[in-house]
Amino acid sequence: MDEIFHFIIGKYNYWASLVLLFIGLYGMIAKNNLMKKIIGMVIFQTAILLFFVSIGAKRGATVPIIEFGPDKQPLLEASAYANPLPHVLILTAIVVGVATLGVALAVLQKIQRVHGTIEEDEVLEDQRQ
Amino acid sequence: MMIDQAPALIIIFPLFISLVLTLAGSLGPRVAYGLLLCGMAGSLLFSLLALGQVVADNQAIHYRMGDWPPPMGIELVIDHLSGIVLVLVSACALLTAVYSLRTAAEDNPDRLHHYYALFALLVTGLLGMTASGDVFNLYVLLEISALSSYGLLARGRGPAYYATFKYLIVGTIGACFYLLGIGYLYIMTGSLNMLDLAEIISRPELQESVSIKIGFSLMILGVWIKMALFPLHAWLPNAYSKAGITTACLIAPLMTKVSVYIMLRIMFTVFSVDYIFDSIAWSQVVIYLASAAALIGMISALAQRDLRMMLCYIVVAEIGYMTGGAWVANAAGYTGAVYHILADGLMTLCLFMAVGAVIYRTGLTSMAAMQGIFQRMPITAVVLVIGAASIIGIPPTCGFFSKFYLIQGAAQAGAWVFVAALLIASLVAAVMFFKLLEIAFFGDPQALEQEAASGHGHGEHGGQPVVARHEAPLSMLIPMVITAAGLIVLGLYTKEVVEFFIGWSIPAGF
């Protein structure tokens, strides 16, 4: 019993991000409204960002900015600071996500102008004619 | 000094050209075209220098970005495999750049310099992906090439927007799966450098790790989506067939080939032969998928009435060939897959260029546009015949030799389904191209003239007498002829290519 409890609580960051991930993926695949697809895409990307950023956490550690002791000497104890690498990766991935979102919105505006709708079935209907 | 810095310059040079094109847009289309050519030629030159050095020293170049040693910093790795893919990508990009003089200007009456800037960015992304030795860096460059391809594809006409949107959604899913896969690997290993990852993954305690397997599956799945492997291929024909002529020539041959290259990198550099074919026993399933891709791709191509749709389905089929070759798990299959990356890059480019020239002259994209092109555009027709021969696999074109290695590899592995799929797909391709060439040879040019006159054609070409000889402009002919010649030369020098380049890159364990 204790082990199961530990399994659930100890890895809750993965559960949370995976659930979000599949919500986003479902939105991207199954929604008819193209704007909702984009919203699904953003949720999907955010889930992955959460997944990554949760790797950086470390118990008993503070933000990865080197602190200085009373004698102005830097405290270079690696266990005192959180892992900086996931933060860097996430910063990059966030920017990529924003760029994709911008492009998606621009293309969506064009779809709206050309087909007069952002519902997928109506766009397909319009294309068939 | 130039040679030492060549790996960085391959990628940085087109990037600078792209920035300059954005800033110097007001200088006119001629200047923009010149800058683009200069950028692509620079990349080709540096790629050749780097490849030359790799072959001369017989060892890979490891270039440290920012002078940081690899697991901490990012490194570029140019070995025999990435070297030839770099040369292929930059050569195809240069040929397409030359070809784009008329077509790009016609498709982009305004903002040509921005179009060219995106062109250069796409090439930067592809080259960067090929040279990168870091899995996360590869993701960033993957997104650069993906984003610029969305931009280029959305320059097409009306229906292109919806097709691009679908491609964007699917492409994002693919890239995010890849990113998530990196996440799993990073959690389990703490590293992002490919060689460092390979060393850690080969440790016995990680051999049975479920998370590593999930990470591998996610990365491979992401790449499969990106390279449009059956049954994840539906986006490709829609997106590529509605693009402008230049865009199609640039994207269709290169994007999917570089994705295949990434698949090989993940499989054989990050993971190892033992891991993939012993710990993860999927290869049977993948070979079935690849066989289905080859068959369904070719049969769908046969069913198309639209020329570009047909070519796009051929691309889907060719992806099946390469995937199958990589997963039959022996040296011949691997050689076939890598050789086919080169061969297919060139032959797809050749066909897209020839068909693009026909579309440019007639303004039609249906099969009917081919009527009588042997009289109207004899050189284009010959180029088309060579490209078709290579797709079918007729010696001495390189398509024959790649298929030869693929079939040899499949036979050694006992993957008779794949052998059958390859042979049947070749037969279907032969039927398809004979049908096409029949129209081209015996078709009635008068019918086309009537069709063009009745207003189906676009632009100013509609009114011209189409029966008269009306060859494509020189800027299109030269790259077309070079590509077609390249197909035959590559075929004639198969032994040397395999011996000097591919042979050295065969992963340990085969």
Place this chain on the structure above:
Amino acid sequence: MKRLTLVILAICAVIMLAAAVDLPDWADPASPASTHLSPDFLEQGYGETATPNIVTVVLADYRSYDTMFEAVVVFAAALIVLVVLRHTPRKRRKMLQHRPVREGRDTVLRGAAQLIIPVMQIFALYVVGHGHYSPGGGFQGGVIFGASFILLALCYNLKFTIERFREQAVLVCVAGGVLLYAGVGAVCLAMGWNFLGYAGLAGILGVGEVMARSHGILAVEVGVGITVFSVMMSLYYDLASGGDLDEGL
């Protein structure tokens, strides 16, 4: 079809959740991610670059090549949005309708904007400049700076903002920021070091290699900041007005 999708996704979700068995626990100090590479960054980063914020160090020095392409990604996004939305032939533009432009009202809104915007901009500069010592850097500062202009456009209108910050100037900033970043790399290359090896700046700046890296980080962060802020504006200009740059929201 949708049910099928849901079922497939649910199966995938169950597989992936079950596969979390051998992932390390949350915030486990002994996990491979915390023990393999990150101690090296934390222990060597300050000594090699004289910059206490290790995230900045990794972002702009150890993995600066990634960060350069990150700036290129936003540059590409601005370019694509421009290229996609401006494709409309001129005759169609008249058909498009936007909200009417309101002039000369909303005193409270404008007064508040006048108060907030300068503070935002100074804060943005602080975030860029202080990125070596506290959370911050080019992206964060650039976003805040760009947001201040978007606030201006929201409180006044798009035309008002475009008159003050022309689109041509925005585009020059977009490419200029990336050019600054890549230019720093190219200068290092010209000084005989590898691309983006900031130690190559030591000779030019007249400082030691360690300080040169610190200055190099600042220079590329400024480049990133310029790109991000101008891309924010460029995206807003184009998306808010449907590519017409007339009235917008």
